[in-house]
Amino acid sequence: xxxxxxxxxxxxxxxxxxxxxxxxxxxxxxxxxxxxxxxxxxxxxxxxxxxxxxxxxxxxxxxxxxxxxxxxxxxxxxxxxxxxxxxxxxxxxxxxxxxxxxxxxxxxxxxxxxxxxxxxxxxxxxxxxxxxxxxxxxxxxxxxxxxxxxxxxxxxxxxxxxxxxxxxxxxxxxxxxxxxxxxxxxxxxxxxxxxxxxxxxxxxxxxxxxxxxxxxxxxxxxxxxxxxxxxxxxxxxxxxxxxxxxxxxxxxxxxxxxxxxxxxxxxxxxxxxxxxxxxxxxxxxxxxxxxxxxxxxxxxxxxxxxxxxxxxxxxxxxxxxxxxxxxxxxxxxxxxxxxxxxxxx
Numbered sequence: 187x188x189x190x191x192x193x194x195x196x197x198x199x200x201x202x203x204x205x206x207x208x209x210x211x212x213x214x215x216x217x218x219x220x221x222x223x224x225x226x227x228x229x230x231x232x233x234x235x236x237x238x239x240x241x242x243x244x245x246x247x248x249x250x251x252x253x254x255x256x257x258x259x260x261x262x263x264x265x266x267x268x269x270x271x272x273x274x275x276x277x278x279x280x281x282x283x284x285x286x287x288x289x290x291x292x293x294x295x296x297x298x299x300x301x302x303x304x305x306x307x308x309x310x311x312x313x314x315x316x317x318x319x320x321x322x323x324x325x326x327x328x329x330x331x332x333x334x335x336x337x338x339x340x341x342x343x344x345x346x347x348x349x350x351x352x353x354x355x356x357x358x359x360x361x362x363x364x365x366x367x368x369x370x371x372x373x374x375x376x377x378x379x380x381x382x383x384x385x386x387x388x389x390x391x392x393x394x395x396x397x398x399x400x401x402x403x404x405x406x407x408x409x410x411x412x413x414x415x416x417x418x419x420x421x422x423x424x425x426x427x428x429x430x431x432x433x434x435x436x437x438x439x440x441x442x443x444x445x446x447x448x449x450x451x452x453x454x455x456x457x458x459x460x461x462x463x464x465x466x467x468x469x470x471x472x473x474x475x476x477x478x479x480x481x482x483x484x485x486x487x488x489x490x491x492x493x494x495x496x497x498x499x500x501x502x503x504x505x506x507x508x509x510x511x512x513x514x515x516x517x518x519x520x521x522x523x524x525x526x527x528x529x530x531x
Contacts, residue, residue: 201247212237213244259283264511268504271515272496275478275503278302282507288485291507296324299482299505303409304329307336307367312405314468314476315359316446317346317378319411321482322359325505329366337367341401343408344446344467345378363409374398376466379447383463390466402468408476410501412483413444414491432461443491445481445500446473452490454498478503484510 201209212230215221216237223241227234244250254262259281268277280298282291303325307313316322342360357373364371376395380386389395415437436459440451447465449457456470473479479500483492484507493514495501506514 206249209240209244209247209249212240213250216241217250261508261511264508264515268496268511268514272504273499274496274501276302277511278503278505279511280484280505280507282484282509285507286486286509288487291484291509292321292324293328295321295482295484295505295507296328299325299480300328302480302503302505304332304336307407309335309338311337311367311407312339312341312401313337313363313367313369313407313409314341314343314402314405315363315409316411317342317344317357317359317374318413318447319359319482321411321484322409325409325482326359326362326366329363331366332368335368337364337369337407339370339372339401340364340367341372341398341405342374343402343405343410343473344465345374345376372398372401374467378465378467379461380464380466383460386464386466395466402472403475405476406478408468408473408479410445410479410481412481412488412491412495412501413447414488415441415443415449432459435459436461442494443488445495448473450494450498450500452494454494454496454500456498474499480505482506486510486513489513 208230212226215226215229216223221229223234223237226232227237230237232240241250261279261281265277265279268274268279278298280291280294282294285291285294299321340360340363342357346357360371360373363369374395376389376392380389390399415433436449436457439457439459441449441457442452443450446467447461448468448470449459449461451457462470480503481492481495481501482505486509489510492504492506492510496504496514
């Protein structure tokens with residue numbers, strides 16, 4: 187004899203049979219046949235307020251259950267689990283099924299990030315944006331100008347002037363994002379990485395630079411990429427890449443990645459070194475105090491850096507690809523080794 191699973195049966199204790207029948211009938215007319223409440227009321231000779239009460243009761247008793255089915259290409263369960271595990275406000279997983287090459291997943295991540303920003307930016311947002319990230323360049327290029335203002339200011343949070351050939355790339359992000367959000371652009375016209383701490387300190391006294399730095403404390407959104415320990419082509423070509431010896435020193439300190447040239451170890455702890463004294467850009471403490479910190483990053487080369495950044499609270503919104511999302515939920519010992527070949531940050 188087959189045994190019926192009663193775990194999903196409605197709870198009907200104390201509800202008369204005729205009432206159960208009426209509840210079921212009203213619920214089917216509304217949810218299955220698509221009739222409006224006034225039509226149900228007229229057909230069954232009931233008042234509309236009673237129809238409304240019956241529908242509410244049907245939900246309370248379990249006669250009606252709402253089930254959300256994720257369509258293909260939407261990974262809601264995966265996003266929810268990442269949010270729970272890392273304490274994120276939101277995770278956005280781009281549909282990259284069947285794609286693994288970093289260059290192949292970049293457009294999908296950028297499109298997902300552009301959609302997220304289009305949907306969530308408000309006219310009052312003050313956005314800080316990094317200056318060295320292929321992921322962010324692709325994201326901003328994927329955004330389209332909106333008819334209404336969606337941010338009040340866009341502020342460059344890492345200096346960007348390296349070689350003269352790289353200078354247009356350094357300001358491209360800030361200017362383009364300001365354009366599509368109809369915001370005021372605030373450029374940090376100085377190198378992101380100086381030769382010495384003394385040079386950095388001297389530049390910080392310049393009134394124009396100091397004015398931009400002062401705006402960091404008022405930012406509501408930070409839009410950043412996540413870098414691995416090896417420099418990306420953008421950083422290398424800019425003339426701001428660190429020397430091999432410095433990178434090896436950071437690697438010896440367990441550094442696995444950076445955000446805005448602020449390096450962190452495999453547990454997401456800030457790795458302090460003399461590099462910090464040479465960076466002209468947002469300080470770690472200020473970055474971590476920004477209410478919404480959106481990181482756009484993906485690809486196997488960055489798996490360790492992305493997990494460390496999420497673990498350490500460097501971000502509270504992550505836009506990434508499907509395989510990176512799956513890696514983030516794998517056991518901690520399911521690790522990879524950073525590739526030695528430089529790829530875009």
